[in-house]
Amino acid sequence: MQITGDMIIGSQLVRGNAGQQQAYNPSTKAQLDPGFGLASSADVERACELAAAAFDPYRALPLEQRAAFLEAIAEQVLAIGPALIERAQLETGLPQARLEGERMRTVTQLRLFAKVVRDGRFLGATIDSALPDRAPPRPDLRLAKIGLxxxxxxxxxxFPLAFSVAGGDTASALAAGCPVVVKAHTAHLGTSELVGRAVQRAALDCGLPEGVFSMVYGDGRSIGQQLVGHPAIKAVGFTGSRQGGTALMRTAASRPEPIPVYAEMSSVNPVFLLPAGLAAGGATLAQGFVDSLTMGVGQFCTNPGLVFGLASAELDGFVAASTEALAAKGAGTMLTAGIHEAYNSGIARFGSTTGLTQVARGGEQGVGCAAQAALYLCDAETFIGNPDLQDEVFGPAAIVVRFSDEQQLLRAAEGLHGQLTATVHAQAADQAIAAKLLPILERKAGRVLFNGFPTGVEVAHAMVHGGPFPATSDSRSTSVGATAIDRFLRPVCYQNVPEGLLPEALRDDNPLRLARVQDGELKTA
Amino acid sequence: MQITGDMIIGSQLVRGNAGQQQAYNPSTKAQLDPGFGLASSADVERACELAAAAFDPYRALPLEQRAAFLEAIAEQVLAIGPALIERAQLETGLPQARLEGERMRTVTQLRLFAKVVRDGRFLGATIDSALPDRAPPRPDLRLAKIGLxxxxxxxxxxFPLAFSVAGGDTASALAAGCPVVVKAHTAHLGTSELVGRAVQRAALDCGLPEGVFSMVYGDGRSIGQQLVGHPAIKAVGFTGSRQGGTALMRTAASRPEPIPVYAEMSSVNPVFLLPAGLAAGGATLAQGFVDSLTMGVGQFCTNPGLVFGLASAELDGFVAASTEALAAKGAGTMLTAGIHEAYNSGIARFGSTTGLTQVARGGEQGVGCAAQAALYLCDAETFIGNPDLQDEVFGPAAIVVRFSDEQQLLRAAEGLHGQLTATVHAQAADQAIAAKLLPILERKAGRVLFNGFPTGVEVAHAMVHGGPFPATSDSRSTSVGATAIDRFLRPVCYQNVPEGLLPEALRDDNPLRLARVQDGELKTA
Structure with a gap:
């Protein structure tokens, strides 16, 4: 399949004429052909208008057709074949196996949302029967959710596949019945085009209204802002930097009609080593930590960038074992030159922070934008006295903070910003402190995990990949897992609406066989 | 029970020393004793600190205790007896029967949330079993929601009772496990004190942490803004003007940690008279409309301020019958002098709008801040050419818009701002146009109702009292009905958390007997 540099606007391939951009190979630091034509304001306008026009016909389709569309996207992504993996490798420096795994994750995610659509629980179908004899009479009230x-x-x-063009945000929005306009990431333009065309083909094959999916190329600060400011757009999904996410939040909040922004931004994912957990973990724990820290060159939202422990011989042992494990890790190529520069700036900031000691570095030799992993150590006073040590350094760097006692550790936990995850290593003997820590971590993080590491986010029903600000812009939501669909829904109440005009989910004969809340009680079909 | 003018800060009665304010009787235009001491910054600070300290212990209580607390509040509100109704009458000008009905609504609402808490469905309990043999192994993942x-x-x-101190926002927030700090409305300070003390007594009787409830007096622009800006506060519930609501939205969005605001603001609640519906309704329809328009002196969020119909003899007949019905309505006393002034300004604005014809007025004679109802008529061009005719005039005023054809009416529907409700009067013969109208109205309103009037908002499971901006700040939510609790919740995922530390809702033995989503399937207990 040829990559042409065209955008996807409805059923058309459109050559953007507002400048041109090439993809970049972070391993060779070379530009990649072809040039991609960037969107003009008119292109964004057209994509948004088509999306607005597609909304009613798309959401009116039977759920089965919506589910089939998601499955068709999965098939079309697979049908691209090795060309997708090859192009993604060139554009991201990520290894083949990782990208193949990510493709499978993308496909699994689309299929999960197809199941979510068929199950119909996301509709929240609820019926309160009319009470004509009550004074005053109660009308017939029925609630179901629709797309935003x-x-x-x-x-x-x-995540050039799993959180990009046909990734979690797109899949969950389409599942909710919402058309999608993607602003492709400039770090993987060719990968985006391949996947965008796959979605376009699926839409055509399924006979959907053309505006259900479009994809534009352009700068986030201009085209991205225009998109978020467009009156047809009713919600935003974003994964990226805190700076980028908060800029979109400001734009969305200052629109004549403010809209929700789901921005997944920054998290240092604290790991708490409680005494018995630390003692039981030993060198295995250190190896697991370093594997998690350096996985994907530390470029995961859930990368463990902060370790809290009580001063002890065991903690010294953990640092020593981590040092050894880190030295064995080669320097990996980062996704973009910008991310690589930002990582090196972050490391430089750590290096110039008084009281923060570098205790380990990873291997130095690497290709192109290669990042050398780093581990630092400090005491509680240094950590508390330098609030910017809580700011995420995106990449394979972490700080171990040594606390003198339990109270100090709990106070520092209380001072943490919002996080995607918080990890506890504990054994039964840690029960007392773990029970004090857990309520704090529930308030701080979207996911609390024991005796593991935060990288590796399951696409499942019970997953929460979210958390209080600045981890995300909206702690009420998750961007991974089945309930990610909830982000793009709002409830509508139908009062005394004639049966023939009611949504299927709310009809008396319950044609979708939904479990519904009937007069306050959950009734299965 | 004596009204002293004291605030409620945790278990204390506190006399505010930042000035004093008296309540106002809108019927006599006289001030009422006693003076209420207004909150200083330190008072707000103290209330917020207590609320923060109460959050963990309060949310850790068994659901049964939380439910019992809500029921105890209901009992304490009833126990105030006639003094509550008398004081509310003096402060609001509302009639006794209305206030007694509203008290019952308040009590019913608290009891509904007690049931919601006991049912536990709001927790969204979801379990994905560990898959230790999968490569890579899947951990045990469990999701439950906690308070914000x-x-x-x-x-x-x-709504001096049902949407005030112990009203829907307070009841749903407490049900979600969130402590509440109320900023009492200056329009019913004595009523607020009586109810605030009832909540305080319930909290004491139930042995709850004292910060679970506080209430301060003060100006919205100073004390209200301080409250919304306080780091301990994690969400806001508000019902009031668009100006007030958007001011809180701006403050909340510009905090270091932005927080959600649930502001229910302004809606003109369009009523669509489709041809057969209009013909079938006749004079009864006009009477029903005028009753709804003037109920509570038009001071309902769901007041029908806009009527759309096709030019016809039947529409002329509706206007004529409405004119007659309106003339029979006396002038009612509005809640405050400010609301009364704003109503008169709105009427003056209508009066000076070219193309807008006043066709009817209600009776002129009334007590104090009495509002004379008003009905206007215009054609489609005038309506479309004057976008401010969509702005709510709070009170018993409405505009009938006469369209020349169906397409024009549908286009005008498409141009409507977000609404709490949209009403359709239709019969079987209107099916074709109703089917075109409904998808538009679903996008515009939180509740779509047929052959009724929008006033009278049931406290039920399927109710949605919400809608797109500017009806509310967050179309994903409702402020009335069982699912209002969802506004104050966020999901937390527990990964491999030891059984002894898991929330009850997620334990293997399911002690709460919840229906849970288990490996993607809903399982009843």
Whole structure:
């Protein structure tokens, strides 16, 4: 399949004429052909208008057709074959196996949302029967959720498949009945085009209204902002930097009609080593930590960038074992030159922070934008006295903080910003402190995990990949897992609406065989 | 029970020393004793700190205790007896029967949330079993929702009981496990004190942490803004003007940690008279409309301020019958002098709008801040050419818009702002146009109702009292009905958390007997 540099606007391939951009190979630091034509304002306008026009016909389709569309996208992504993996490798420096795994994750995610659509629980179907004899009479009230409207999706650099053009935001928005306009990430333009065409083919094959999916190329600060400001757009999905996410939040909040932004931004994912957990973990724990820290060159949202422990011989042992494990890790190529520079700036900031000691570095030799892993150590006073040590350094760097006692550790936990994850290594003997820590971590993080590491986010029903600000812009949501669909829904109440006009989910004969809340009680079909 | 003018800060009665304010009788235009001491910054600080400290212990209580607390509040509100109704009458000008009905609504609402808490469906309990043999192994993942944290609630002037101190926002926030700090509305300070003390007594009787409830007096622009800006506050519930609501939205969005605001603001609640529906309704329809328009002196969020119909003899007949019905309605006393002035300004604005014809007025004679109802007529061009005719005039005023054809009416529907409700009067013969109208109205309103009037909002499971901006700040939510609790919740995922530390909702033995999603399937207990 040829990559042409064209955008996808409805059923058309459109050559953007507002400048041109090439993809970049972070391993060779060379530009890649072809040039991609960037969107003009008129292109964005057209994509948004088509999306608005597609909303009603798309959401009116039977759920089965919506589910089939998601499955068709999965098939079309697979049908691209090795060309997708090859192009993604060139554009991201990520290894083949990782990208193949990510493709499978993308496909699995689309299929999960097809199941979510068929199950119909996301509709929240609820019926309160009329009470004509009550004074005053109660009308017939029925609630079901509908999509918010067209969604703007910003592809993420660090998941060129699973959180990009046909990734979690797109899949969950389409599942909710919302058309999608993607702003492709400049870090993987060719990968985006391949996947965008796959979605376009699936839409055509399924006979969907053409505006259900479009994809534009352009700069986030201009085209991205225009997209978020467009009146047709009713919600935003974004994974990226805190700076980028908060800029979109400001734009969305200052629109004549403010809209929700789901921005997954920054998290240092603290790991708490409780005494018995640390003692039981030993060198295995250190190896697991370093593997998690350096996996994907540390370019995961859930990368463990902060370790809290109580001063002890065991903690010294953990640092020593981590040092050894880290030295054995080669320097990996980062996704983009910008991310690589930002990582090196972050490391430089750590290096110039008084009281923060570098205790380990990873291997130095690497290709292109190669990042050398780094581990630092400090005491509680240094950590508390330098609030910017909580700011994420995106990449394979972490800080171990040594606390003198339990109270100090709990206070520092209380001072943490919002996180995607918080990890506890504990054994039965740690029960007392773990029980004090857990309520704090529930308030701080979207996912609390024991005796593991935060990288590796399951696409499942119970997953929460979210958390209080600045981890995300909206702690009420998750961007991974089945309930990610909830982000793009709003409830509508139908009062005394004639049976023939009711949504299927709410009809008396329950044709979708949904479990519904009937007069306050959950009734299965 | 004596009204002293004291605030409620945790278990204390506190006399505010930042000035004093008296309540106002809108019927006599006289001030009422006693003076209420207004909150200083330190008072707000103290209330917020207590709320923050109460959050973990309060949310850790068994659901049964949380439910019992809500029921105890209901009992304590009833126990105030006639003194509550008498004081509310003096402060609001609302009639006794209306206030007694509203008290029952308040009590019913608290009891509904007690049931919601006991049912536990709001927790969204979801379990994905570990798959240790999968490569890579899947961990045990369990999701349940927890409260967002302390909630700031702004009492509404137009529901001095049901949407004030112990009203829907407070009840749903407490049900979600969130402490509440109320900013009492200055329009019913004495009523607020009586109810605030009832909540305080319930909290004491139930042995709850004292910060679970506080209430302060003060100006929205100073004390209200301080409250919304306080780091301990994690969400806001507000019912009031668009100006007030958007001011809180701006403050919440510009905090270091932005928080959700649930502001229910402004809606003109369009009523569509489709041809057969209009013909079938006749004079009964006009009477029903005028009753709904003038109920509570038009001071309902769901007041029908806009009527759309096709030019016809039947529409002329509707206007004529409405004119007659309106003339028979006396002038009612509005809630406050400010609301009365704003109503008169709105009427003056209508009066000076070229193309807008006044066709009817209600009776002129009334007591104090009495509002004379008003009905206007215009054609489609005037309506479309004057976008401010969509702005709510709070009170008993409405505009009938006469369209020349169906397409024009549908286009005007498409141009409507977000609404709490949209009403359709239709019969079987209107099926074709109703089917075109409904998808538009689903996008515009939180509740779509047929052959009725929008006033009268049931406290039920399927109710949605919400809608797209500017009806509310967050179309994903409802402020009335069982699912209002969802506003104050966020999901947390527990990964491999030891059984002894898991929330009850997620334990293997399912002690709460919840229906849970288990490996993607809904399982009843």
């Amino acid at each position: 409207g067209p969604v703007a999706v910003f592809g993420a650099s660090n | 944290g302390p909630v700031a609630v702004f009492g509404a002037s137009n």
